[in-house]
Amino acid sequence: MGNRPRCCCDEVLGIKKGPWTPEEDHLLASYIKQHGPANWRSVPTNAGLLRCSKSCRLRWTNYLRPEIKRGNFTELEEKMIISLQSLWGNKWAAMASHLPQRTDNDIKNYWNTDLKKKLMKKFHSHHLGSSSPNFQFLNKDYSSISFNRTRNLECNHNLDIHQTSALNKFINSITSSSTSTPSSTTYALSRLLEGWEDKVVPNGSNNSDNNNHNTSNNNLDDDDIFIKKVEEQETRNDDDAHLSNEADYFESLLTFENTSNVACWEQKSSPQSTKIHGTTSASSEEAQTTTTTTTTTTTIEDMVDSILLSDHQGLIEDDQNEPPFSVLEKWLLDEATQQVLEEDHMEECSNGLSCGAM
DNA sequence: AAAAATAGCAACCGCACAACC
């Protein structure tokens, strides 16, 4: 592996890495059960584990914690992830705080495997398939586009005003890199959700433990409380009533999220409500207050359509009223373009053209 | 039936930041 930078675990010889054995899991779980998840530095030594503290913490938070739900993601959870991803980008921990019983790692893995594929498929059929003129430059006839070293797209010819507009927006969006930094609007929405969530989260599934692992420390000092929590959690997993509440919780969140993506933009561009896709979308404040009275039967496809089309509609309106690309669309477009350009590059190579590093 | 390719996911890595000394 060459000159790999050292990790904290490298400093101590004999530290074990790799998959955890059931024995190690038992040692760690027993120790945490007795002492609570605090002072990770001392955990490996005191628990008799040949692991670094970081590894122990990770194993606990991502796998051994009793409140973690394992197994397939429900459709509601999928919707939630798609919606939050579109709103916040890759803020896995923040998403996990709104998805009780799921870890950031789980959500991240799920996004990078299942959801990414689903959305790409949807994106291709939506933008590259037929109707949208603005993204047809990503179709097979993409010879007019080249990709230079600074990741700017250069349009040489054959693009109409809408296509050029789409391209320009795409370029601006990826070069400004807003995906990695939540906007103030995002932060405000997050705060709104936090306050709102307290009212909506069903009894017993308050995610304060998920929000901040440190907050659980005090509660876990007492063995009885800890064991009780574990038992409650196990019971809860099989509790239909709980699932129903959870579904309500997600649905209510989604209703808000569905409008907020559009509402964010409208709040900036226009104070009054606008009708989009048959849904009255108001300012984010109004969206929040109307949430509780709206019912949602949205499918994942509908959601993606809604997210993508909300931006697409903006493109065909005048330039001044164009909403920005959603994070989701930036990502999808980025992926699609990259794919197209890689194919292009490969084709050039196979045709004997120069194919140096990009 | 075997090899190769792909998917899923647990675990690791390194950076950032806050708390503490």
Added chain:
DNA sequence: TGGTTGTGCGGTTGCTATTTT
């Protein structure tokens, strides 16, 4: 005030199971 430590987080890697050829 600067160094150290502990923790959180997002990106990436690598192992294993599954599917495809």
